[in-house]
Amino acid sequence: MSRLFTIVAIAAFIPWAAAAEPCPGNPDALGTARVLAVDARTTPRVGLKHFPGTLPLRDKELVLTFDDGPWPTTTPRVLNALKAECVRATFFLLGRNTDAHPRIVQRALAEGHSIGHHTYSHPLLNQMPLDKAEAEINRGIARDELAAYGAAKTVPTTPFFRFPGFASSQPLLDRLSDRGIVVFGADVWASDWLPMAPEAELQLLLRRIAQAGRGIVLLHDTKAQTAAMLPALLRELKKRGFRIVHVVPAGGLVSH
């Protein structure tokens, strides 16, 4: 009780320490500094690469996001690296992969990560008829929901979505914001769709993060080079004084 009170009292004066929790087995962990509730009413689209605004992050705060998984050879390695540092991230899943590997989705959920959506099969949605594009989004959401929570709903428990290839269109953006779904772009990326050595990817990303100073970082948990460099990235971010922010839906998870 008194220890809890002390933590709460300290947290009141040091806001960035508010959600920091001890990390079992790793006293020097990067950790998750705070939780940020994201609401489609105030921030319907975030990420300066494609949108005019982004999340209200402070200097040296980063949100880690991973696209295209789950993938059996790489996502578990990514989850291991995050777990070792008590870092919570957001995964934008492909329905066809959650169909094939639901247990990895369940593990990510059990370890506290946010489960966002990234369509069923990764088409460029701005090159299809509107209704077909929305059906593809909904098919992805339903398969992800089934894997994570056991029911194939098209109202997402976590209303976060990222367009494959960032190929959005205004009518689709409007439909998503009407549904209260936040569209995530990115502020920083590792270009990990290009083959490169893990060390080269690490150095490239660290340079870009230093330049941006804060933001939503896009990675791919399907890429072996990313899984390989992630432990070193997290250690280096800790050394350089960066803090991790975990994004969750405003008002909590939508329950059915």
Ligand SMILES: [Zn+2]
């Ligand atoms: Zn993708």
